[in-house]
Amino acid sequence: MEVTEKLDTKNRPDEWLIEQGMAGHKLPILDQSGEETVHRYPSDPAPITQDRAAIEAIGDRDELFARERAGWVGYVEWENYPDKKAKAHKILTSQTFPSSPDYQFGPIPGTNPVLSGDDFKAWHAAIGGELTRAADDSWRIVLQEKHPDMLHLLQFPYNGEPPKRLTTAQPITPNPLHFVRNHGGIPLIDKDQYELQLDGLVRNPKTYTLDELMDESRFPRMEKTVTMQCSGTRRIEQINLYSGQGDEVPQAPWAEGAIGTARYVGISMKKLIKDGGGLVDGAKHLELYGAETYIKDLHAMNYVVSVPWSKVKANEVMLAWEMNGEPLPKIHGYPLRVVVFGYIGARSVKWLYRIKAIPTPSLAPVQSREYLYWNQQIGKYNLRPIDGIQIQEMPVSSAIMTPWQNQVIIHNGSIKCKGWAYSGGGRWPERVELSADGGFNWYAVKEENLSKKGKWTWRTWETEIPCDAEGWIELVVRTWDNALNTEPIGIRQTWNWGLHVTSSAHRVKVYSVNKTREQTRKRLAQFEEMGIPLAPITKYEVVSGLSDEELHAYWKAHPRDVDD
Numbered sequence: 001m002e003v004t005e006k007l008d009t010k011n012r013p014d015e016w017l018i019e020q021g022m023a024g025h026k027l028p029i030l031d032q033s034g035e036e037t038v039h040r041y042p043s044d045p046a047p048i049t050q051d052r053a054a055i056e057a058i059g060d061r062d063e064l065f066a067r068e069r070a071g072w073v074g075y076v077e078w079e080n081y082p083d084k085k086a087k088a089h090k091i092l093t094s095q096t097f098p099s100s101p102d103y104q105f106g107p108i109p110g111t112n113p114v115l116s117g118d119d120f121k122a123w124h125a126a127i128g129g130e131l132t133r134a135a136d137d138s139w140r141i142v143l144q145e146k147h148p149d150m151l152h153l154l155q156f157p158y159n160g161e162p163p164k165r166l167t168t169a170q171p172i173t174p175n176p177l178h179f180v181r182n183h184g185g186i187p188l189i190d191k192d193q194y195e196l197q198l199d200g201l202v203r204n205p206k207t208y209t210l211d212e213l214m215d216e217s218r219f220p221r222m223e224k225t226v227t228m229q230c231s232g233t234r235r236i237e238q239i240n241l242y243s244g245q246g247d248e249v250p251q252a253p254w255a256e257g258a259i260g261t262a263r264y265v266g267i268s269m270k271k272l273i274k275d276g277g278g279l280v281d282g283a284k285h286l287e288l289y290g291a292e293t294y295i296k297d298l299h300a301m302n303y304v305v306s307v308p309w310s311k312v313k314a315n316e317v318m319l320a321w322e323m324n325g326e327p328l329p330k331i332h333g334y335p336l337r338v339v340v341f342g343y344i345g346a347r348s349v350k351w352l353y354r355i356k357a358i359p360t361p362s363l364a365p366v367q368s369r370e371y372l373y374w375n376q377q378i379g380k381y382n383l384r385p386i387d388g389i390q391i392q393e394m395p396v397s398s399a400i401m402t403p404w405q406n407q408v409i410i411h412n413g414s415i416k417c418k419g420w421a422y423s424g425g426g427r428w429p430e431r432v433e434l435s436a437d438g439g440f441n442w443y444a445v446k447e448e449n450l451s452k453k454g455k456w457t458w459r460t461w462e463t464e465i466p467c468d469a470e471g472w473i474e475l476v477v478r479t480w481d482n483a484l485n486t487e488p489i490g491i492r493q494t495w496n497w498g499l500h501v502t503s504s505a506h507r508v509k510v511y512s513v514n515k516t517r518e519q520t521r522k523r524l525a526q527f528e529e530m531g532i533p534l535a536p537i538t539k540y541e542v543v544s545g546l547s548d549e550e551l552h553a554y555w556k557a558h559p560r561d562v563d564d
């Protein structure tokens with residue numbers, strides 16, 4: 001039948017989806033603060049505008065935003081030049097840009113890269129000069145250095161993680177599979193022209209070449225196996241429960257792969273500070289500068305955070321040039337990066353070009369306005385950066401990498417699982433526990449099924465968990481670290497507007513098909529015999545569980561109704 005008449009309706013075609021909360025980005029906000037309820041609808045995207053005269057008046061962008069140093073492709077210095085910062089800001093505010101699509105309330109794109117980062121690309125192009133090619137260079141390096149099976153969550157700035165099957169395949173993550181979290185482009189630095197500046201409140205400010213840093217007669221070598229974890233790891237679970245917003249838009253919808261473990265070689269930052277004559281005048285923190293451009297709130301800046309001197313003094317902050325026996329890959333900070341043991345990845349600055357001793361934690365936006373852990377009463381319409389805890393050490397957390405969400409598992413009474421467990425701050429997983437009943441009964445993973453303990457590393461694990469049930473169950477993992485910290489059971493308890501630190505017990509719902517049950521075994525055999533595919537489980541198949549004769553005989557023997 002052909003439908004010719006137009007439906008006479010006020011509904012949108014997707015009214016049902018909208019009613020059911022599957023298109024939250026289209027829902028009006030109900031404003032009940034006045035006498036009458038007002039529906040506040042999302043506005044259509046504003047037309048793109050550009051004040052060309054204002055932009056041209058700023059001057060020659062190639063000159064203004066030129067490469068800071070020979071041999072440092074993609075490096076524009078911002079922190080030393082407030083005037084230059086103001087000019088870039090003026091350019092970015094003299095026009096408007098397409099806003100990044102909402103993927104939290106709306107559907108998440110089924111593409112790889114998942115998100116493109118069009119806003120970041122447009123800002124870089126608008127500033128121009130040395131940043132003109134940043135997005136293209138970045139993607140080229142991704143294709144050169146990363147494994148072809150990486151899941152690209154955000155094309156630019158590049159954010160990517162390995163697929164689950166490869167994340168925990170080995171306790172040490174091969175370099176091409178180590179996750180990457182960038183805030184901007186990838187500077188391409190010639191190691192012979194590399195220099196590290198040490199200044200601020202140190203007795204003897206100095207600069208060092210790479211050869212000087214590698215000179216073992218001056219700085220003893222340091223080698224360490226370290227797990228790096230982004231505070232956004234497993235954010236997707238928070239998004240799936242309640243939409244929120246990260247620090248900046250678009251945020252990568254990280255899953256369980258934003259964690260990786262590598263053997264780093266370099267020197268202790270403490271030795272460098274000592275070489276500079278030590279700290280003076282109440283210096284207590286080291287501000288760390290990364291060479292790429294980060295654009296936040298239409299301000300251009302370098303990537304700047306800080307670590308406390310107490311952490312450096314404990315020899316827990318390293319300047320590394322080697323990762324798993326190779327020179328640091330470009331995408332991971334070549335030629336020199338910071339590795340802060342047991343802190344969130346954000347403090348481990350890549351493409352490090354400056355260390356500045358300062359009295360307080362850095363006021364730079366990445367340190368003081370991002371990577372904040374907010375209380376649940378804090379959200380878009382009331383947040384202030386001082387309401388969040390600056391995230392440093394990660395709490396204990398773990399993840400199930402096999403099986404996956406919604407997977408159907410045919411088994412003989414126990415389910416095989418694999419995953420990782422990690423704790424920050426120099427604590428380590430002592431016991432990993434799994435539950436197959438949503439978190440009521442817990443079974444410990446045997447010590448021999450956990451990878452080796454390390455003060456600064458995760459432990460990968462595999463186990464079999466007893467399961468008697470047929471049907472949907474929830475597999476849950478939680479870990480106890482050596483300080484007996486463990487994970488909250490539900491996501492709701494740790495959910496936060498910034499979508500950081502998803503440390504609740506990881507839950508994976510799977511459908512258990514238990515072959516130790518006779519009926520299940522028989523029916524599976526019947527499917528096999530008839531050559532009917534078992535997947536997907538939701539597809540209706542005409543496979544009778546009982547013949548008409550058997551059905552009849554049963555009801556004769558067990559009548560449904562009773563008279564007395």
Ligand SMILES: Nc1nc2c(c(=O)[nH]1)N[C@H]1C(S)=C(S)[C@@H](COP(=O)(O)O)O[C@H]1N2
Pocket residue numbers: 178179180181182183184228229230231289290291292303331332333344345346347348349350351352
């Ligand atoms: N210069 C610079 N350093 C940086 C970042 C960055 O964007 N720029 N990202 C940080 C964040 S948030 C994380 S999680 C780690 C990730 O390190 P990786 O990309 O080598 O895995 O690098 C940190 N260091």
Ligand SMILES: [Mo]
Pocket residue numbers: 181229230231232344345346
């Ligand atoms: Mo991160």
